[in-house]
Amino acid sequence: QSALTQPASVSGSPGQSITISCTGTSSDVGGYNYVSWYQQHPGKAPKLMIYEVSNRPSGVPDRFSGSKSGNTASLTISGLQAEDEADYYCSSYTSSSPVVFGGGTKLTVL
Amino acid sequence: QVQLQESGPGLVKPSQTLSLTCTVSGGSISSGSYYWSWIRQPAGKGLEWIGRIYTSGSTNYNPSLKSRVTISVDTSKNQFSLKLSSVTAADTAVYYCARSDGATVHFDYWGQGTLVTVSS
Numbered sequence: 001q002s003a004l005t006q007p008a009s010v011s012g013s014p015g016q017s018i019t020i021s022c023t024g025t026s027s028d029v030g031g032y033n034y035v036s037w038y039q040q041h042p043g044k045a046p047k048l049m050i051y052e053v054s055n056r057p058s059g060v061p062d063r064f065s066g067s068k069s070g071n072t073a074s075l076t077i078s079g080l081q082a083e084d085e086a087d088y089y090c091s092s093y094t095s096s097s098p099v100v101f102g103g104g105t106k107l108t109v110l
Numbered sequence: 111q112v113q114l115q116e117s118g119p120g121l122v123k124p125s126q127t128l129s130l131t132c133t134v135s136g137g138s139i140s141s142g143s144y145y146w147s148w149i150r151q152p153a154g155k156g157l158e159w160i161g162r163i164y165t166s167g168s169t170n171y172n173p174s175l176k177s178r179v180t181i182s183v184d185t186s187k188n189q190f191s192l193k194l195s196s197v198t199a200a201d202t203a204v205y206y207c208a209r210s211d212g213a214t215v216h217f218d219y220w221g222q223g224t225l226v227t228v229s230s
Contacts, residue, residue: 034213034214034215034216036214036216038157038217045220045222045223046206046217047220048217048218051216051218052214052216057218089157091157091159091215091216091217093214093215096173097159097170097171097172097173098145098159098162098170099159099162099215100159101156101157101159102156103156104155104156104157
């Protein structure tokens with residue numbers, strides 16, 4: 001069961017937009033619309049930000065959006081704010097095991 | 111508001127069995143179509159899904175850990191538990207319990223996490 005592939009780090013200035021990619025295979029990301037994204041601040045539990053590719057839970061700002069094309073899912077954060085600095089993880093349903101996570105991406109707000 | 115809380119020893123000796131319990135409050139563990147999972151995170155590393163249980167008792171495990179993992183549920187106590195056998199230093203991590211929808215496997219509620227160190 002291989003982890004989904006994410007860039008190790010991304011950065012952006014306040015007010016800008018950034019996109020984090022999450023690449024899998026047709027057995028996970030590409031085969032199902034069950035991609036989720038989590039935000040994790042240091043020392044804290046992950047927080048669900050996006051589910052089923054593009055749905056936002058109640059309370060998550062609409063600056064956060066998700067999409068998918070083929071075997072790659074993406075998380076876009078627009079109007080970047082200082083408090084968005086965190087680690088971000090994607091996850092997907094997979095045919096070989098119910099869940100697989102990405103390796104994580106560290107977002108730095110410059 | 112559903113809340114999850116992990117509990118158990120913070121230090122386990124190599125080759126022994128790691129045992130953790132997750133207590134669910136703010137709702138019955140038996141209500142709804144939810145799965146209850148264990149997820150871990152070694153220091154400075156990413157998340158690894160360990161396994162999950164449905165209130166019926168059916169389980170799914172990460173294939174890489176399957177031979178060492180047992181997850182059980184006690185609906186009378188609103189708890190579910192993790193046992194990981196034959197631990198090594200590589201099993202040192204923060205262990206989280208979490209709830210997911212059965213079909214879409216997104217985790218909407220998480221415990222705060224508990225650090226388990228494997229060391230003699």
